[in-house]
Amino acid sequence: MIKNASLAEIGRMMLDADTILLFPHVSPDGDALGSCAALCRALRREGKTSWILLDEPVPEYLSFMDTEYCTEDMDIIEAPDVCVCVDCSEESRFAKRAGKFSEGRIRICLDHHATSGSFGDYYYIDGGEAATAQIIFKLLRETGLPVDGDVAESIYVGMSTDTGSFQYSNTTAETHRIAAELFESGMDHNRLIVALYQSTGYRRLRMESEILRNMELLADGKAAMAYVTQEILDEENAVLDDCEGVVDILRNIRGVELAAFLKEKNGEIKVSMRAKSYGNVDGIAVKYGGGGHVKAAGCTLVMPMEEAVDVMRRELCDYWEN
């Protein structure tokens, strides 16, 4: 954990400001947007001018969130009193908006990703938190701002998505304690669950079923692999985004420790890999110029799909030989 200010101090800086501009990372996910939305709403209630600055539309699966706080207008606030990057702590994670961020009189960073360096004038980066939304919850609490209704729901979205509905290993007792408080704040839990977990795209599901037809088990069932070609996408009138999460389905097969999913994109093959418990896919990714983490990594193979499938089949089988 690295910080040079307490959450109460950071909250006080926001309360002392008139204009606060919020910067989630690119391709914002539930935690980035949920954290920003919670903060933005709480600050507006206090009479502040606050916006979430994006450089792309809100992703479709998060469009159920109230997006009236989001803007792509770089000039929405001139020379903001406070700029806050949320759920990211590197300029590269919001590159197109970095210039605007630097215009802030005070620049603050709130993040839960493990990182080596500090960022901004004031920062609070705690890799031990399951979600940045947990940090926002604490910040609001310590600043004396109410966490209820919309604010609670936004925090829940961040926590629920970043913990995989309380399943990932980042989940802690504290995550559950905060969730309990959010329930007591009167949030509409059912609405959030329907939006987050009961809203699979029909096209996505057709795609998934088509892809699973080519899945294969390898290494006596310890590895699984599947692929999607441009042809398969075209047949189902789908796009690569519709394949999001397929690699997790492969990893979730009983007995499977390593999973790989191959996607054809502009003539290259993008490989996503996962390990379940004790495996390490980072090693395989690095071998082919990619990288990532022990349990989630990827690489790009410049070759036809057929060859790429052969390469990955061999890697997933050879893995167990040492």
Place this chain on the structure above:
Amino acid sequence: MIKNASLAEIGRMMLDADTILLFPHVSPDGDALGSCAALCRALRREGKTSWILLDEPVPEYLSFMDTEYCTEDMDIIEAPDVCVCVDCSEESRFAKRAGKFSEGRIRICLDHHATSGSFGDYYYIDGGEAATAQIIFKLLRETGLPVDGDVAESIYVGMSTDTGSFQYSNTTAETHRIAAELFESGMDHNRLIVALYQSTGYRRLRMESEILRNMELLADGKAAMAYVTQEILDEENAVLDDCEGVVDILRNIRGVELAAFLKEKNGEIKVSMRAKSYGNVDGIAVKYGGGGHVKAAGCTLVMPMEEAVDVMRRELCDYWEN
């Protein structure tokens, strides 16, 4: 909520006994088995003789749970001091073992299903609890028995499965508070998650992909339907159990409110239905001699699959006309 004894009193009866026999309902699920396992383990630690009496093997997907406490031997304990039916409050829910249950000197019922009547000499039935495992947690606490290690893990299995990983509308602030305490007890959360949610059967997944090929959207996307025939099952070398949960996949499609899944079994068609938010599938089920709840119901159609698909297609379309 109906009860004629407090949890502390019921716990005291168990501590005063030497032999305690536990009766989960037939086709035991995570909550029935988890609740029994937690109670059994806690009682054995106190030097009691305690067993979980089943009339069938533990289901494969729960076989990761320590099953040394389970037996199908009706004579494992002669004339038990205490018999407890767990997660059920009707003889019909454990019919083959009901005779044995009545042998108990004291008969106790612990359940969280909403029911109209009492059952047993002493009963504590609270339809407001998300899981019977929550009741067991409180019982152990109020009886002064430690909730740690195996006991905590068994309670977590019950709570997590009966709330769909904290997603179902039965989830409350208290559910999360108890989960927090279980985390602090040192349970192996990751092991449980892998076993419960990252252990999909390969055959199940192949089956699912095959079934989704015949799924259809109806009523402008407000309803979804799919079916499985004996022929499809045979092709994939699968059984009907491998189709468990397919109806939920259909319900979880964005925009879908009503879902129906048709299964061929011994020449009849079993129909499972789900509603998402405001729909009512019980009405359709009752019309065909079936029943259930507003959001989950089923019926049996004695006709060929082709006709059954026509019938259900019409029902799912006509539903919106009134």
